[in-house]
Amino acid sequence: MTQIVRLLRRRLPPPTLLLLALCSLLPLPGRAAEPAAWPTRAIRIVVPFPAGGYADNLARVIATDMSNTFGQPVLVDNRPGAGGNIGADLVAKSAPDGYTVVMGTIGTHAVNPWIYPRMPFNAATDFAPVAFVADAESVLVVNPAVPARSVQELIALARARPGDLTFASGGPGTTGHLAGELFKAVTHTFITHIPYKGNVPALTDLVAGQVSLSFATLQPALPFITAGKLIPLATLGTSRAAALPAVPTLAEAGLKNFEVRNWTGMLAPAGTPAAITQKLAQEVDKALSAPAVRQTMAAQGLSYTKMGPEAFGQFIQSESAKWAAVVKAANVKAD
Missing domain, CATH: 3.40.190.150 (Bordetella uptake gene, domain 1)
Structure with missing residues (x-):
């Protein structure tokens, strides 16, 4: 190796030697550079x-x-x-x-x-x-004044009185709204949608009896359920909610493959x-x-x-x- 370097020094001008030295620092073909450590900042x-x-x-x-x-x-x-x-x-x-x-x-x-x-x-x-x-688990709840204590009773009531029942949501395109539309399509019922600007006013009017039912997020609805101001008919997930273990899912209530x-x-x-x-x-x-x-x-x-x-x-x-x-x-x- 020493003899080769001496030979190059005699035959190659200094700039060429510098270029060779720089090239020796580059990674060899086929060897990927090591990835930078992550994370190194916020x-x-x-x-x-x-x-x-x-x-x-x-x-x-x-x-x-x-x-x-x-x-x-x-x-x-x-x-x-x-x-x-x-x-x-x-x-x-x-x-x-x-x-x-x-x-x-x-x-x-x-x-x-x-x-x-x-x-x-x-x-x-x-x-x-x-x-x-x-x-965020959801639950189908009705005002106690609604004469239905099961999903099947609610479906029968909605079919007997098309358009009379109303469901509240936190606004157009929210999960509560789309769950209601899916429920209507699956059960072949007509329930009137009443949109609100948020879940809190929707639940407030539901408790007051201004609307019939809601496909509500469980967390804000749970205190009203516990107090008996809302009646849960079914949860909307794949399994029963831990907070409401006695309440069936919609699938268990007869609506197969209904999941929100x-x-x-x-x-x-x-x-x-x-x-x-x-x-x-x-x-x-x-x-x-x-x-x-x-x-x-x-x-x-x-x-x-x-x-x-x-x-x-x-x-x-x-x-x-x-x-x-x-x-x-x-x-x-x-x-």
Whole structure:
């Protein structure tokens, strides 16, 4: 080797020697450079809704766990507006480096694309699914004055009095609205939709008897159920709610394959490396599998199902197709 170097020094001018020295520092063909360590700085979890909701609360649980694991700050950034589209769009247009993710929902990724005439992002192609986070369980409740104490009795009443019964929702295109439209289609009944600006005023009027029933999120409805001011007929998930173990699911009540999952999950910008989305998914599962967290979630009407990037992506596709059909049949438009 020494003889070769001496020979080169005699035959090659100094600039050529410099070029050879620089080339010796480059990686050899076929050897990929080692990926940079991740994370090396703060991670941001965008919640496209105001603080205090279940997506926000769970984002903070996950952020705390991730921060402890990664040794980096994990910040929750609330960006509400346009049914979640503003926050989701921010993440869709962020760098695909794993430092910005969003708590997407049934709204942002399975409903909004079908009810908004113009979307700022493509829900199907602008995101890399990371992990399912939670279902906010829903329940079919009636005002005590409604003479029905089972789902079948409610269906018979609605068929006998088409249009007389009314159902309240938190607004056009919300999960409560779409659940009602799906119920009408499956049972061949006509129940009048009464939209409100939020779940709280909808439940307030339901308790007061201004409307007949609602497909309500369990958490805000539970106090009224406990007090006997609302009667639960069925829950809308795949299994009975831990908070209402005596109440059957709609499937158990005779409506096979009727399932409404008011879900949220984590997504990253499209193009985020798979190694990073897998790492994020592992942290989501670790945070939400903690016994204390699961117990708190159950008490609040929230349930967790483990889904990594691939399974969550398939779930979103099926949800989008399902609600596209309901939206089209009921001609639902964004408010």
